[in-house]
Amino acid sequence: MSRDQKFFDMYSIVIGGLVILGLAFFIVSMKMADLTQGIYVRDGAEYQAAIYERIRPLGQVYLAGEEHASLSPTVDTPAEPEPVATAMSGPQVYNSACIACHGTGIGGAPMVGDKAQWAQRIAQGADILTQHALQGFAGATGYMPEKGGRLDLSDAEIEAAVNYMVGESR
Numbered sequence: 001m002s003r004d005q006k007f008f009d010m011y012s013i014v015i016g017g018l019v020i021l022g023l024a025f026f027i028v029s030m031k032m033a034d035l036t037q038g039i040y041v042r043d044g045a046e047y048q049a050a051i052y053e054r055i056r057p058l059g060q061v062y063l064a065g066e067e068h069a070s071l072s073p074t075v076d077t078p079a080e081p082e083p084v085a086t087a088m089s090g091p092q093v094y095n096s097a098c099i100a101c102h103g104t105g106i107g108g109a110p111m112v113g114d115k116a117q118w119a120q121r122i123a124q125g126a127d128i129l130t131q132h133a134l135q136g137f138a139g140a141t142g143y144m145p146e147k148g149g150r151l152d153l154s155d156a157e158i159e160a161a162v163n164y165m166v167g168e169s170r
């Protein structure tokens with residue numbers, strides 16, 4: 001046997017072995033993909049829908065009086081939660097609507113926390129204070145706009161803010 005022939009035999013065996021090995025790897029990897037990813041893909045809603053689309057019957061028979069989903073689709077609209085308008089608390093109202101003037105004393109507004117500025121006003125009673133806050137009030141030191149200019153606030157919210165301000169200032 002010539003050396004060339006020997007080499008060729010060896011070469012064929014090696015190549016053949018590699019081909020078989022490659023094939024084996026290919027089969028194993030296919031099998032593995034099938035057992036792992038394949039399951040997820042096949043279980044996927046899109047995949048399922050595609051299958052159904054391919055195999056569904058061409059025509060369908062509806063008997064008279066029979067309701068069918070595709071003819072009268074009932075769209076499930078989840079009940080929208082009612083926006084709950086929660087009233088703001090006294091401090092919340094104060095911080096959003098009143099602090100601009102009453103925090104700094106702008107325009108003659110009695111400053112919250114300044115007992116001297118509030119003593120006489122508090123002496124009028126809570127009802128008068130609330131009324132002045134609700135309807136607006138032009139006094140000796142300046143002008144208190146109706147609801148502090150926040151007409152979107154409820155009377156109860158203004159009252160809560162007044163109570164908070166008074167509580168902080170006595």
Ligand code: HEC
Nearest residue numbers: 097098101108109121132133139140141142143144148161
């Ligand atoms: C634009 C500025 C301004 C804003 C905003 C404002 N106030 Fe006033 N407030 C005043 C001024 C000025 C006075 C003083 C009026 C006076 O006595 O001459 C006053 C007075 C008051 C008084 C005392 C009234 C009295 O009889 O002595 C209360 C209570 C009051 N404000 C509540 C509030 C509340 C509650 C808010 C927020 C919802 C608010 N204010 C927002 C300017 C403001």
